[in-house]
Amino acid sequence: MLDSLLQEKTMLGEILRTTRIIPNALNMIKLNNNFRLSNQVCLSTSFKLNHGDHDDALPGTILVKFIQKDGSIVETKARDGEIALRLAQRYDIPMEGACEASLACTTCHCYVEDEIFWDRLPEATDEEEDLLDQAPFLDVNSRLGCQIIVNSDLEGLVLRLPRVTKNFYVDGHVPQPH
Numbered sequence: 753m754l755d756s757l758l759q760e761k762t763m764l765g766e767i768l769r770t771t772r773i774i775p776n777a778l779n780m781i782k783l784n785n786n787f788r789l790s791n792q793v794c795l796s797t798s799f800k801l802n803h804g805d806h807d808d809a810l811p812g813t814i815l816v817k818f819i820q821k822d823g824s825i826v827e828t829k830a831r832d833g834e835i836a837l838r839l840a841q842r843y844d845i846p847m848e849g850a851c852e853a854s855l856a857c858t859t860c861h862c863y864v865e866d867e868i869f870w871d872r873l874p875e876a877t878d879e880e881e882d883l884l885d886q887a888p889f890l891d892v893n894s895r896l897g898c899q900i901i902v903n904s905d906l907e908g909l910v911l912r913l914p915r916v917t918k919n920f921y922v923d924g925h926v927p928q929p930h
Protein backbone atom coordinates (compact mmCIF):
# COMPACT_ATOMS: atom_id res chain seq x y z
CA MET A 753 0.00 0.00 0.00
CA LEU A 754 2.71 2.44 1.11
CA ASP A 755 4.82 1.45 -1.88
CA SER A 756 2.04 2.18 -4.31
CA LEU A 757 1.33 5.57 -2.69
CA LEU A 758 5.01 6.52 -2.93
CA GLN A 759 5.09 5.37 -6.54
CA GLU A 760 2.03 7.51 -7.38
CA LYS A 761 3.60 10.52 -5.64
CA THR A 762 6.82 10.08 -7.62
CA MET A 763 4.91 9.78 -10.87
CA LEU A 764 2.92 12.92 -10.08
CA GLY A 765 6.15 14.83 -9.41
CA GLU A 766 7.60 13.60 -12.69
CA ILE A 767 4.49 14.67 -14.61
CA LEU A 768 4.60 18.14 -13.05
CA ARG A 769 8.30 18.50 -13.90
CA THR A 770 7.88 17.51 -17.54
CA THR A 771 4.63 19.27 -18.39
CA ARG A 772 5.25 22.81 -17.28
CA ILE A 773 3.19 25.04 -19.52
CA ILE A 774 6.07 27.27 -20.53
CA PRO A 775 9.48 25.61 -20.33
CA ASN A 776 12.42 27.64 -19.02
CA ALA A 777 14.09 27.85 -22.40
CA LEU A 778 11.07 29.54 -23.96
CA ASN A 779 10.20 31.71 -21.03
CA MET A 780 10.66 35.06 -22.72
CA ILE A 781 8.64 37.82 -21.20
CA LYS A 782 7.78 40.97 -23.08
CA LEU A 783 8.45 43.90 -20.80
CA ASN A 784 8.09 47.51 -21.90
CA ASN A 785 8.56 46.51 -25.56
CA ASN A 786 11.88 44.81 -24.79
CA PHE A 787 12.32 41.10 -24.53
CA ARG A 788 14.25 39.75 -21.65
CA LEU A 789 15.13 36.23 -20.74
CA SER A 790 13.90 35.00 -17.45
CA ASN A 791 15.03 31.94 -15.57
CA GLN A 792 11.71 31.84 -13.75
CA VAL A 793 9.24 29.09 -14.46
CA CYS A 794 5.94 30.62 -15.47
CA LEU A 795 2.84 28.50 -15.17
CA SER A 796 0.68 31.05 -16.95
CA THR A 797 0.17 31.32 -20.69
CA SER A 798 -0.43 35.09 -20.60
CA PHE A 799 2.16 37.82 -20.19
CA LYS A 800 2.87 38.79 -16.62
CA LEU A 801 1.96 42.40 -17.29
CA ASN A 802 -1.58 41.29 -18.09
CA HIS A 803 -2.08 40.25 -14.50
CA GLY A 804 -3.15 42.65 -11.79
CA ASP A 805 -3.01 46.41 -12.03
CA HIS A 806 0.63 46.98 -13.01
CA ASP A 807 -0.35 49.42 -15.77
CA ASP A 808 -2.23 51.55 -13.25
CA ALA A 809 1.09 52.87 -11.99
CA LEU A 810 2.13 54.19 -15.40
CA PRO A 811 1.54 57.85 -16.16
CA GLY A 812 -0.65 58.70 -19.14
CA THR A 813 0.87 60.47 -22.15
CA ILE A 814 -1.91 60.75 -24.75
CA LEU A 815 -4.03 63.91 -24.61
CA VAL A 816 -7.77 63.24 -24.56
CA LYS A 817 -10.27 65.99 -23.79
CA PHE A 818 -13.72 65.43 -22.34
CA ILE A 819 -16.50 67.96 -22.73
CA GLN A 820 -18.79 67.52 -19.74
CA LYS A 821 -22.54 68.07 -19.61
CA ASP A 822 -22.09 71.64 -18.36
CA GLY A 823 -19.75 72.43 -21.26
CA SER A 824 -16.59 72.44 -19.15
CA ILE A 825 -13.56 70.74 -20.67
CA VAL A 826 -11.31 68.35 -18.78
CA GLU A 827 -7.91 67.55 -20.25
CA THR A 828 -6.66 64.08 -19.46
CA LYS A 829 -3.64 61.97 -20.26
CA ALA A 830 -4.47 58.46 -21.33
CA ARG A 831 -2.22 55.45 -21.06
CA ASP A 832 -1.59 53.59 -24.31
CA GLY A 833 -4.29 50.93 -24.57
CA GLU A 834 -6.52 52.44 -21.92
CA ILE A 835 -10.24 52.47 -22.64
CA ALA A 836 -11.92 55.87 -22.61
CA LEU A 837 -14.33 54.78 -19.87
CA ARG A 838 -11.51 53.95 -17.44
CA LEU A 839 -9.70 57.15 -18.37
CA ALA A 840 -12.80 59.20 -17.58
CA GLN A 841 -13.26 57.41 -14.27
CA ARG A 842 -9.62 58.04 -13.36
CA TYR A 843 -10.27 61.77 -13.70
CA ASP A 844 -13.67 61.64 -11.93
CA ILE A 845 -15.48 62.52 -15.14
CA PRO A 846 -19.04 61.24 -14.82
CA MET A 847 -19.00 58.65 -17.58
CA GLU A 848 -20.94 55.98 -15.77
CA GLY A 849 -20.18 52.54 -17.16
CA ALA A 850 -22.95 50.66 -15.35
CA CYS A 851 -22.05 47.28 -16.85
CA GLU A 852 -18.31 47.74 -16.18
CA ALA A 853 -17.40 47.66 -19.88
CA SER A 854 -19.08 44.33 -20.57
CA LEU A 855 -21.05 45.76 -23.50
CA ALA A 856 -24.42 45.45 -21.83
CA CYS A 857 -25.59 49.03 -21.25
CA THR A 858 -25.40 52.46 -22.86
CA THR A 859 -24.25 54.53 -19.90
CA CYS A 860 -20.79 55.08 -21.38
CA HIS A 861 -22.34 56.74 -24.44
CA CYS A 862 -20.29 59.68 -25.74
CA TYR A 863 -19.74 61.64 -28.95
CA VAL A 864 -16.47 61.64 -30.87
CA GLU A 865 -16.22 65.33 -31.65
CA ASP A 866 -13.69 65.63 -34.44
CA GLU A 867 -14.35 63.90 -37.77
CA ILE A 868 -10.69 63.06 -38.29
CA PHE A 869 -10.93 60.62 -35.41
CA TRP A 870 -13.97 58.83 -36.81
CA ASP A 871 -11.78 56.95 -39.30
CA ARG A 872 -9.00 56.38 -36.81
CA LEU A 873 -11.29 54.46 -34.52
CA PRO A 874 -12.12 50.89 -35.46
CA GLU A 875 -15.69 50.55 -36.68
CA ALA A 876 -18.28 49.76 -34.05
CA THR A 877 -19.15 46.10 -33.78
CA ASP A 878 -22.72 44.91 -34.31
CA GLU A 879 -23.09 44.57 -30.53
CA GLU A 880 -21.99 48.16 -29.98
CA GLU A 881 -24.31 49.39 -32.75
CA ASP A 882 -27.24 47.48 -31.25
CA LEU A 883 -26.65 49.08 -27.87
CA LEU A 884 -26.15 52.52 -29.33
CA ASP A 885 -29.57 52.20 -30.96
CA GLN A 886 -30.99 52.24 -27.44
CA ALA A 887 -29.01 55.28 -26.28
CA PRO A 888 -30.86 58.54 -25.75
CA PHE A 889 -29.79 61.35 -28.12
CA LEU A 890 -28.02 59.04 -30.53
CA ASP A 891 -26.03 60.89 -33.18
CA VAL A 892 -23.78 59.99 -36.13
CA ASN A 893 -20.70 60.40 -33.97
CA SER A 894 -22.02 58.34 -31.05
CA ARG A 895 -19.78 55.65 -29.60
CA LEU A 896 -19.57 53.69 -26.38
CA GLY A 897 -16.71 54.92 -24.20
CA CYS A 898 -15.86 51.42 -23.06
CA GLN A 899 -15.19 50.40 -26.66
CA ILE A 900 -12.78 53.24 -27.43
CA ILE A 901 -9.23 52.06 -26.88
CA VAL A 902 -6.88 55.02 -26.75
CA ASN A 903 -3.57 54.87 -28.55
CA SER A 904 -1.12 57.43 -29.90
CA ASP A 905 -3.12 57.80 -33.15
CA LEU A 906 -5.87 59.33 -31.05
CA GLU A 907 -3.71 62.11 -29.56
CA GLY A 908 -6.00 65.13 -29.17
CA LEU A 909 -9.22 63.10 -29.20
CA VAL A 910 -12.23 65.02 -27.90
CA LEU A 911 -15.14 63.13 -26.37
CA ARG A 912 -18.36 64.86 -25.39
CA LEU A 913 -20.71 63.44 -22.80
CA PRO A 914 -24.41 63.31 -23.72
CA ARG A 915 -27.03 65.31 -21.82
CA VAL A 916 -28.45 62.13 -20.33
CA THR A 917 -27.77 58.43 -20.32
CA LYS A 918 -30.10 55.56 -19.63
CA ASN A 919 -29.25 54.17 -16.20
CA PHE A 920 -30.19 50.67 -15.12
CA TYR A 921 -30.32 51.85 -11.52
CA VAL A 922 -33.61 53.47 -10.55
CA ASP A 923 -32.23 54.87 -7.28
CA GLY A 924 -29.54 56.95 -8.97
CA HIS A 925 -26.74 54.68 -7.77
CA VAL A 926 -23.52 55.25 -9.68
CA PRO A 927 -21.26 52.18 -9.72
CA GLN A 928 -17.64 52.74 -8.73
CA PRO A 929 -14.80 51.24 -10.78
CA HIS A 930 -13.09 48.26 -9.13
Ligand code: FES
Nearest residue numbers: 849851853860898
Ligand atom coordinates in the same frame (compact mmCIF):
# COMPACT_ATOMS: atom_id res chain seq x y z
S1 FES B 1 -20.02 50.42 -19.80
FE1 FES B 1 -21.76 49.31 -20.40
S2 FES B 1 -21.55 49.26 -22.54
FE2 FES B 1 -19.91 50.49 -21.93
